Amino acid sequence: MPATAQQIDLTIPVLQTERLVLRAPQSSDFDAIATFYADADRSWGFGGPQNRNEAWRWFASLLGHWALRGFGFWMVDTREGQTVGMVGLWEPEGWPEPELGWVMFANGEGKGYAFEAAMAVRDHAYRNMGFRTLSSNIFPGNQRSVALAERMGAWKEREYQNVTHGTEMVYRHPGPEAVA
Template sequence: MTLVAHAPRFETERLILRGPELHDGEPLIDFLMDEVRSEGFGGYTKRDDAWRWYALNIGHWHIHGYGYLSIEDKETGNPAGITGIWNPEGWPEPELGWVVFEGYEGKGIAYEAALAARAWAYSDLGFATMTSNIVPSNTRSIALAKRLGATFEREYDNVQMGLDHLYRHPAPEALK
């Protein structure tokens, strides 16, 4: 059961990107409670706080008309992570974000999913620019942002994580 009626569903070579579903909750909560892996998402120590973040993403869809899509592995049908457009209160502008769950790192899944999410934001949502906001210690996400063609623009004070780096993605016309 999808929890967001207007979320798109599209496929890449290995993945299905779709709105959040009930069975996505446990893998996402597990990720959020891993303080090391979820540092860029705030890192939670209490299950009820992680559950609230899961519910926040569903509410984000209803407020903005976009949010994080669940990344489903086509081969297994299992949730592999999330990617999409995030813009909660206090964000400098909408951002393209991503994370893959344990066991899915190093397989190009975040790259494949983020490319598709960015294309969706540019084509279907009409965005003219995208950023990715990355905590400075997250070297893997910084490398992925650069692989996606994003360039460092500035540091800023993120209302949730403190010092953050903002990477600017190429505009849609630059990707053609």
């Protein structure tokens, strides 16, 4: 290895809840991501729709984000092994702070999985990663995400101009001292 090369540790912890396993993205997850992004009605609140090539680039950036920031999105599986969505921490270049984000695939909606997984990620971020604050950026009109953020105790703090997506609402989560 050249002297200037840097070793990258891509150790992604596995998180478990009563019904779910949150794990590292794997190449076998790509079709679920591409299907999600191809559906304009489902993906608009997550930067979609995107074609397969664009979806692949976003999917590959999931691992790059873990390598560069030390955190990122987990794939969400049921205990039976069915992949139902993605939940994680995200802070691309130009964003004001790390975000707690979520998306459920069609087979994972309406079952409380997003709440369960997002609570596990928030707890992990506060207890194990040293985060002191978290927000969730939500597109105006995404009432399901607003309802989830509010169910988690978050409140609308402000709007801001996201460098990628335009106007988004920032929902502030209670800090670690409030959720311990």
